[in-house]
Amino acid sequence: MSRPQPRAGVLDIQAYVPGKSKAPGVAKIFKLSSNETPLGPSPRAIEAYRHQAEHLEDYPDGAASELREAIGRAFGLDPTRIVCGAGSDDLLNLLARAYLKDGDEAIHTKHGFLVYPIATLGTGATPIIAAEKDFTADVDAILAAVTEKTKLVFLANPNNPTGTYVPFDEVKRLHRGLSSHVLLVLDAAYAEYVRANDYESGIELVATSDNVVMTRTFSKIHGLAALRLGWMYGPAHVVDAVNRIRGPFNVNAPAIAAGIAAIEDVGHQERSREHNTRWLAWLTQEIGKLGLKVTPSVANFVLIHFPTEKGRTAHDADNFLTARGLILRQVGGYKLPHALRMSVGSEEANRLVVKALGEFLGSAR
Ligand SMILES: Cc1ncc(COP(=O)(O)O)c(C=O)c1O
DSSP states (O other), rough: OOOOOOOGGGGOOOOOOOOOOOTOOSSEEEEEEOOTTTTTTTTHHHHEEEEEGGGSSOOOOTOOHHHHHHHHHHHTGGGEEEEEEEEHHHHHHHHHHHOOOOTOOOEEEEETTHHHHHHHHHHEEEEEEEEEEEEEEOOHHHHOOOOOTTEEEESSSSTTTOOOOOOOOHHHHHHHHTTTSSSEEEEOOOOOGOOOOTTOSSSHHHTTTSEEEEESSSTTTOOOOOGOEEEEEOOOOHHHHHHHHHHHSOHHHHHHOOOOOOOHHHHHHHHHHHHHHHHHHHHHHHHHHHHHHHESSSSSSEEEEEOOOOTTTHHHHHHHHTTTTOOOOOOOGGGGGGGEEOOOOOOOHHHHHHHHHHHHHTOOO
């Protein structure tokens, strides 16, 4: 019997599996599986969100004009070159939909963010995987993967789940190596956390080229993941294309209100960044002292590598930690079966994980 068939590629998609949020039978849990901020959102964002509860019968401003203006002020950008989305996921999918079709190719790196192959396959195009070096995107490998079918390159910078980044010089070299008809999407979801001098989120490259887009999110440093809010900055012609296909009210009013308050609360962002800088270094050092390898991260999470011997694997560690209410992220789906990703949490959570890992490895301190 015939029945409706999804387009080619859809059934090849491995559905995205979000980080766990439950530990059955454990009274207090620490969710460190989705790179959420332990400081939560700005109190001003919460207040703005609450205020919107009085007006839920009204449609939001479909153009999110005030939010785009607030983002423009914060970064010195032309608001007409900004598009807001229901999370940066929304924008990544819209970019794929606007620029990919059956038979095209989109490149992402081996341990790149899993939304890229999902967005690509959803259009009927083929995801092409470029090798990484030391868990870091490799510009030469990306350029070597380019064919005449390549239409789009996704680069998470810094990348999730590795936490590594590509210096700006290298990003520029990547851009120079791409034909002008290939769209380079710089996904800078964790940009606010990066302290490295040779890092840039991509604003300059977008401003000076016709084929680069940068995406950002309110889910990480701004602590508004529940509201689903992201934005992109791109050339006018890309902005025009995305605006034509996005949902007319893709961003909701409470998200717009909270987003404006969040982007204006620079003090809260600074506190979140400082907390992260301090505890990222501490976790890297302390977990390293236990004898586990930690990939150097510039984001708000660390990738911890485990031995492969029975009883000490990432899977065993995950069970051990989960039983104590410490929920990290398995990253087998990212071709990292021997690692766990841990968000930088509160001081209490960070200390508990290090202590528990010490016990797990039989070297309680
Ligand atoms: C690299 C990267 N890009 C984009 C996102 C999507 O963020 P959101 O859709 O919440 O804005 C994430 C979320 O984990 C991410 O890690």
